[in-house]
Amino acid sequence: MRFTALFAVASATISAVSASTLDFSSISLQSLLGGIDVSSGNKYGAPKAPWIAGSTPGWYFGSSPSKFKTLPCLSGIICAILELFPDCLHCPSAPPTTPSPSDGYAQTFSNLTGATQASDYMTYGLVDTVAQCKAMCNSVNGCNFVNTYHDVNGKGGSTQLTCSLFTSCHTSADADNMGGQTQPDGTVDYITNSDGWCKQ
Template identity: 70%
Template sequence: MRFTALFAVASIAISSVAASPLSVNLDLGSLLGIDLTSSNNFGAPHAPWVPGSKPGWYFGNHPEQHRELTCLFGLICKILKLFPFALQCPVPPPPTPPPSDGYHQTFSNLTGATQAGDYLTFGLVDTVADCKAMCNSVAGCNFVNSYHDVNGKDGSTQLTCSLFSACHTSSDADNLGGQTQPDGSIDFITNSDGFCKDS
């Protein structure tokens, strides 16, 4: 990733800016050893369909896999800002929220499960999505509580999925386990999440 060249550029650019920010007139190509301007197609002078062409840069989460390229992250992005005529690092878009599945979370990762008079049923599921699917198939279900009942349910490692007709908050998650099991162990609750239907 041309660390030595980048360090040299950083040192020169920072000292030049510190000395006189208005008189910075550096040649990025001679400093980096690569031309990242539009006149050189930003480091990739030959189009991808030209035999022997090579990419001019890399932008992504694995720069360690592309050491031969100018990787657009970290210090290089700060250096490139000093050269507005050169290739610039993209600003990642803000993360998009996942599409709604018809539920909103009312609590997460508690050590207590919901217990309330509007209880409908419960079972074991592999995923939270499976628990929500169960609620969708039970008439009157509006709330799911998924959790791990450690040492309970015959030692199952699956999620316990409890269904209720009304929505609940963390204040109703007061079932902390504590029941003695047939083998003498005591159960306890982990990873308790609550989800209420949107409608």
């Protein structure tokens, strides 16, 4: 609901004032997003890495934004707003609908029960497909590796893929986050279908 209000305010503001008279230097993106900081300094909305208790995804990129009312959903008018702020998360280009072996990534591991845990963590969010996670990496400066996985019972019970971005490439040796965090509802999360992809 918070982002519905954001869209209404942003649309009204943009349509009421011509772009040439707007002074964006005095507008805080964080205030537009209801207090969420999606700058690079705040790990694009996910300052706590996914293996840290109490972490939450910073964003959602996929075809079901209505499922994620508390996250910045990277589609529609939000993309135009984010483009006005250079040091923040930006919407990626739509990935191809058909996977391609020549998409610029090489798989380093597949179908593990552990997710990458490393100090070069950049951000994480939720996606519907591996291709969408790769598109996110392509849109974040310095990203060279993606780890997609299902965090069963974690991330608020979401069935979407978790998409973690890193600056360096990783192998299965770094996929040592097995979950094990007790969730607010008493369940314990665990990792399935963990895949690693290194940008070539």
